[in-house]
Amino acid sequence: MNGITRDGDSFVLLVDTRVYSLEALKKTAYTFAAVTSVILEPKTDNVVSVLFNFAGSHSKNDPERVIAELLDQDLREIIKRETTPVRNLILAHAFSRSSLVERDEA
Numbered sequence: 001m002n003g004i005t006r007d008g009d010s011f012v013l014l015v016d017t018r019v020y021s022l023e024a025l026k027k028t029a030y031t032f033a034a035v036t037s038v039i040l041e042p043k044t045d046n047v048v049s050v051l052f053n054f055a056g057s058h059s060k061n062d063p064e065r066v067i068a069e070l071l072d073q074d075l076r077e078i079i080k081r082e083t084t085p086v087r088n089l090i091l092a093h094a095f096s097r098s099s100l101v102e103r104d105e106a
Helices: 022-031 064-096
Strands: 004-007 010-016 036-042 047-054
Touching (some): 010 064, 022 047
Antiparallel strands (some): 004 010
């Protein structure tokens, strides 16, 4: 099951934080907050245990969706990091042409 192990009614995923950031893990946990409880627990310096338990009618959900969402969040972080300078340039250009700040005409 793609790195996910079963622990009673819960699923456990060990994540290396050198590969996936803690921020991506937290965003993934938030995405599933409505259908599962998530516990992040540090195991070693670079490994976090992600324990999740799908609740109620969602108990038959596929736990591999968590891995897919983690990959998606990680990709979003990479794109954000790589496009920040361009985004800032576009915003600076857009606001430089606005009338948000009155200019002194000397």
